[in-house]
Amino acid sequence: MIKPIKKLSQNFVVNPIIIRDVVKSVERNGSLVEVGSGLGTLSYFLSRKVRDLKAFFEIDTRLAEISLNLIDDGIVVNSDALLHEWRFKQLVSTVPYHLTSSIIIKTARSNEIEKAVLVLQREVVDRILAKPGTSNYGRLTIIVNLLFDAEPGPSYPPSFFYPEPDVYSRMIILRRRRLYDKVMSYLEDITRKIFSEKRKRVGKVFSSKLGLNEDDIRKLGIDPMKRIYELSEIEILRVTEELL
Missing domain, CATH: 3.40.50.150 (Vaccinia Virus protein VP39)
Structure with a gap:
């Protein structure tokens, strides 16, 4: 061997x-x-x-x-x-x-x-x-x-x-079931930023990392009181498409 x-x-x-x-x-x-x-x-x-x-x-x-x-x-x-x-x-x-x-x-x-x-x-x-x-x-x-x-x-x-x-x-x-494209490339970057603080609330992390306030977050159909690790794949995709 x-x-x-x-x-x-x-x-x-x-x-x-x-x-x-x-x-x-x-x-x-x-x-x-x-x-x-x-x-x-x-x-x-x-x-x-x-x-x-x-x-x-x-x-x-x-x-x-x-x-x-x-x-x-x-x-x-x-x-x-x-x-x-x-x-x-x-x-x-x-x-x-x-x-x-x-x-x-x-x-x-x-x-x-x-x-x-x-x-x-x-x-x-x-x-x-x-x-x-x-x-x-x-x-x-x-x-x-x-x-x-x-x-x-x-x-x-x-x-x-x-x-x-x-x-x-x-x-x-x-x-x-989906091709890797510019949306997915940007999503990689976004998740790298926000999942460094996955236990914190969405409102705080999105404000500091993505420049979104609570009104912006609610318009995306997301509760700013959620924790980052509670966001679904579709919610994160929605945020990515909005910011791209």
Whole structure:
């Protein structure tokens, strides 16, 4: 077994159940990119199922060489996937923990990606699925749910990976329903500002961060006495469109 590199958050999939679940969730037709091919076992089965263009990114040269030997129908790229444009219909990743936010946000901004099958820390999936007014609700929830329909999948214990992580993982499928545009770009900026004070009241935060007074807020159909983390995705979208 290849020694994992800790700074790359390498936890290799060693249980076939994850491979089965992910492969079953991708479409046979439609180009595909895998971010982080790891030991290449999942990559191999993806390459056998998907008929169209396939690319497998792996930053670790040792692992990229393994994938090159396993895969004869697809392109193996020994590079940081985040430095490339993702012009594919489908994305798959058992996401390295330290890259979770970067990969999700890049997926959101890559309009050609219609479907993403991700294996994430279970707590990240909980954040994506969170409802307004709950502790897990935040920027990630809002951005993902405005752009995608999110379908949670199975959970996986640490023993399904090597080395074993400290937390459970969970699969989630994202299906695009809105394109990333200038409204969403501005919404990213707005949520970055207001969710730094998510427990404070809307009236106070909107006044200091967005220059809106209580009358402005009420005209948008929003109660200024609400807390920031109680605002729905649609309310935040409404504010963004008004300010743009």
